[in-house]
Amino acid sequence: MKMKRRTFLKYAAGAAVGLSAIGIIRKLFLDAPGGAPTLTIYSGRNENLVGPLIEQIRSGTGMDIRVRYGETAGLAATILEEGANSPAHMFFAQDAGGLGALSKEGRLLTIPDTLLSRVEPRFRSPKGEWIGITGRARTVDYNTSLVRPGELPDSIWEFTDQKWGGGRIGWAPTNGSFQAFVTAFRILEGNGKAREWLEGIKANKPQAYPNNTTIVDALGRGEIQVGFVNNYYLMRFKSENPDFPVAHHYTRGDAGSMINVAGIGVLDTVENRGLAEAFIEALLSPESQQYFARETFEYPLISGVEVEGDQKPLAEIDTPDIDLSNLEDLEDTLDMLRDAGIL
Amino acid sequence: MGQSRIFAILSTVVVTMALIPLAYLLWRTAGAGTGVVDILLDARTFRILMNSVLLAAIVTALSAVIAVPLAFFTVRTDLPGKRFWSIATALPLTVPSYVGSFIIISAIGPKGSIIQNLLMPLGIERLPSIYGLPGAVLAMTLFTYPYILLTVRSSLQNLDPALEEASRNLGYSQKETFFKVTLPHLRPSIAAGGLLVALYTLSDFGTPSLMRFDSFTRAIYIQYQSSFDRTAAAVLALMLVALALTILALEFRAMGKASYFGSSAATRRPPSVIELGKWRLPALMFTASVVGAALVFPMAVIGYWLVRASFTDEFIRGLLQLTVNSIYVSGLAAAVAVLAALPVVIYAVRYPGRFSTLLERMTYLGSGLPGIVVALSLVFFGANFATSLYQTISMLIFAYVVLFLPKAVGTIRTSMLQINPRLEEAARSLGSGSLETLQKVTLPLVRPGLVNGAALVFLTTIKELPATLILAPIGFRTLATRIWSATDDALFAEAAAMALLLILASGIFMSIILKQEAQ
Known part of the structure; x- marks a missing residue:
């Protein structure tokens, strides 16, 4: 009886020790240093929508990409709280507002013009700190x-x-x-x-x-x-x-x-800027833009790829003339x- | 004396951790500008604060009305199928609030819902709207009453049978005994469970937003989501802390200064089983209708979505890993939370004083806060002061313990209050050391509290979302995070399949853990 009475706590303590051990082993295993440099992305875009595409990019380019999925606003606040210790290298946001909040705090680096010029000026930050991927x-x-x-x-x-x-x-x-x-x-x-x-x-x-x-x-x-x-x-x-x-x-x-964008920016905590830029390049490739048109039904932003699902093409929508960066505040x-x- | 110091130190360590969210809020608020003052003084802010208070009050009262009889039936009576009902009545706690509310809306929403479609042939074009307070109360009560149920259960198991026997010997009927002896002894546990319900109701965001009820947490989320203003959000969150303090004081008063243990030395006799007699059928119907509304009905809606669905092999293969992950972190959180709560409770109950009581009350402060606030406070703490642990499983478990410590503290404390301290004194006077007394006398006696506390933490952790999204190791997914992304993407069938797994996994865990309760 005495033994039985103590079994619950023993189980609890045993479980705690056992599971922590598994945790440590997992951590050692997961964090084992690999050969290729890693790219860590915080994504406010849903895993069901962009996960398969990122998988394609990963296998196509051999990049070691890790993604944390969450809500755009929650992740923007997380990056701000993490400050200089943020493990994130890039932020893929559902709307321009989340990117604007990081830009305001000086957390985004400038993206090269060669990439920026792939999309119309109305779909990117005037300071070149973020770029629209889909409309x-x-x-x-x-x-x-x-x-x-x-x-x-x-x-x-x-x-x-x-x-x-x-x-x-x-x-x-x-x-x-x-x-x-x-x-x-x-x-x-x-x-x-x-x-x-x-x-x-x-x-x-x-x-x-x-x-x-x-x-x-x-x-x-x-x-x-x-x-x-x-x-x-x-x-x-x-x-x-x-x-x-x-x-x-x-x-x-x-x-x-009006047309808003989902966009991406490079954080000041990036380790390998070239890798981050290569990822943006991959997102703007015709294959990726077609993926978005087909799978997420958003508007592709590079020329030559059209929206799908019986929706009005971008050029035919009578959109108002507006600077998206003005929508930040x-x-x-x-x-x-x-x-x-x-x- | 030495022992009291050890407990004081252990409790202080635990409580310091639990105060991280509050420290963070004060730190954030220090930089508040004048715009925040406008929000605070706005009549609307006050009105939505009152909305939240009203919601919490109604949900807590209704939950008590449902949970106390259920606890009594499933612990003390000869209700048929007691073991099954014990598990089934606790499981509604595992239904995530946004899933539960969504289910209610799609089932009994005013237009195009399952029920309205069924009534269509009778010419009913629109059902009365459930949006607003009624819907929020319904969803909250159905999925949170188990907080009171589990705390009251542990209290009923610890009740010294001699108390009721004495009452019966004095000529009181079974009914009189229940109202004059049993119920007053349940006061601390009802108050402790009610506290958990009230604080949860204040902190939840999913239900008020889906039920379109203007609650205070909504105001806090707007600050994050629209203004990206962490300072204003922190100021508003501090108002919730103030509210939580008021509720804590109320609960403390409700508990009173009375002692709740019997004088008999022969404790841990199983309490007598009360024969329901002619009340058997009504009791069974009551229990079945609660389980019907809070568990069978949501599972039926889930089943309805599942029948129409087809899944990819890849999705199905992924389910096992998600389930294992969910059980793994929730089980770990339950074990650690119980171990952390124990010293706080022993110190507060065995060495009552201002300091020990204060420490015990402090553990609750964070639990009225929306999950995102607590998660961000731990992001701030982890990324800046515990970098090597940041975004590891250890950090995630730590976050769960900070979030859910009160659930273990509340249940263990109610059990502890029912143990006569003279038993421990007797053990010591017979030459048993402090540790030995703890191990051989105290712990076995508070076991119902430990078991129910672990169950509560497990059931709450398995559906936790904001902290899991931000603090889990990168790429670590649980059923809860995947349910969220599936509903966000309108993949209701996938969400349904995972919600069903979440309930089933919790059911298996509950059946294992409730076995411990009975021994």
């Missing part, structure tokens, strides 16, 4: 059995009309891509107009969701009829279910059809959203 268009997605395409206006402004009232609209005010869109709106049409638009939509009692995926999911269920989202989310639902009853609509020449947008009682 992500704002769209108005709608439920095809509840809304006829003819009903949809050419201007994002018209969604403030009363006929879109009563909870037909879904949006994601806490989401970075929505806030970047509002920032673009402010820059393009002024704070007064942007505020008026927000108030107008708010008066239509929109439903607030945490992110784009949940909006598209709710659109599919018919919980809402139109939603302000990025283009590629819908395509992922469509690839699981081709009959998913939702489609894209593009507005013309306003913030409703969201402070005034957040203030506006708070003042309007939306955040």
Whole structure:
């Protein structure tokens, strides 16, 4: 009985010792010094989306690449907290905002012009500190059995009309891509107009969701009829279910059809800058850009590769003229959203 | 005397580690600008703080109402299938909050949900909306009540049967005995479990955001996600710490100064089994309906997604490694957390005083904080002061222990309170040394607390996300991190398969660990 009574603690202590031993062995094994220099990337982009591509690059180039996946904002904060001791060499972000936060703290190195020039100036940092890898268009997605395409206006402004009232609209005010869109709106049409638009939509009692995926999911269920989202989310639902009853609509020449980017930057804690630049080069190769078009349904940014999945080509979207680096500072947008009682 | 000093030193070491998040927040706040003051003074900030308080209060009360009867039925009565129910009632804790909420929405959401589709032929076009407070309360209660269940279970097992027997001998009925003797003795455990529920509710982000409930953690996340402003986030997080302090004080008062041990020397007799009689069916129905709502229903929705799915061989091959990884780190975290909590509890209960009580209370401070805040504090600490350990398994386990120490402290303390100190004194007076007394008397007696504490830490660790994403060795994936990336990418079938594995793996672990409880 006495023996039995003590077994639990023995198990616990035994487990602790045993498992720590395994941990140490794992560490020795995992951290065994290899021949090739390593490239460590923090990726705010989902492993399911970019993992296979990075695997291709790894086997194609022989680079020893290690990736930590997480949320863009969480990883940006992590890199800032790690400071000079950061193990990260590069940051692959879901949006320009995360890269802007690192650029502001002086954590990004300049990328050579030979690489920068592969994409249009509007898709990279003016200081050359980050470069867009793929484009992500704002769209108005709608439920095809509840809304006829003819009903949809050419201007994002018209969604403030009363006929879109009563909870037909879904949006994601806490989401970075929505806030970047509002920032673009402010820059393009002024704070007064942007505020008026927000108030107008708010008066239509929109439903607030945490992110784009949940909006598209709710659109599919018919919980809402139109939603302000990025283009590629819908395509992922469509690839699981081709009959998913939702489609894209593009507005013309306003913030409703702006293009943001997912981009990459080289950190000041990089060990082998050449390796980092070679990785960017690989991401901008036609094969990689085709991978993005095919697998993630984003817009390729180098010329000669087109978007897939029955989406409007980049050149045909009537996008507003806007400098993405101006979207870095969201402070005034957040203030506006708070003042309007939306955040 | 020597012994008290050893426990004081050990406790201080453990508590110092647990205070890393707080130290980090104070350090970050030191650089706060004036913009932060605006946020603090904003009426809206106060309103969402009150939202969070309201949510925590309702969820805690409802959880107690569900958990106390369940604990009583599964420990003390002749409920049929007791062992099965013991495991099944604890498992809802393993459902990650963002998964649980997503399941609830897709099942009973207002439009296009599984239930609404079923009711469509009856002409029901839209169900009443669950978004907001009702949905948040539902999801939180269903998946967090086991915190109270497990602490109350360990307390019921430690209850000196002589207390109830005396009450019965004095002519009180079974029912009167329950309300006048048993329930008051459960007070510390209900309070300890309630504390865990309240702090978890305050800190969670997944459920409020999916249920579109405006909680305080949402404000903190906005600071990270939109402004990339770590300082403002730290200031807001400190407000949560202040709130946690208030709750800690309340719990301390609820526990009171009464003693909770019996005077009988013949402890560790198994408590008598109460025959349910005509209450058998209602008790069974209550237990089954809780398990039905919190476990069978989510698993059925998961099953519904799985049936329509097809998986690549590569995905299926990867599952074993993910499951092993999850069990490995969670098991390690449970063992280390229990060992770390033990000295803190012994010191606080056996040498009660301002200092020891303060130390014990301090372990809770970080647990009202959102996971991302604690994770970043450990990033700061690890990358700057423990570089060789940074992003290793050891560092990850350390993070789990900092995050989940209170879960072990709470359960072990309730068990410890029920042990008559005179038993230990007797052992010592019979010539047994301090260590020997600890080993032969104290530890065997607090075993229900150790077992349930380990279970709680395990079940919470296996679904942990923010710290795992940032602090695990690079390339180390767990079921929880993969579920997250799959839901993020709208791969619901894959997420479902992994969530099911998470629940099953936890079920196996629980069945092993609950066996220990009974011996």
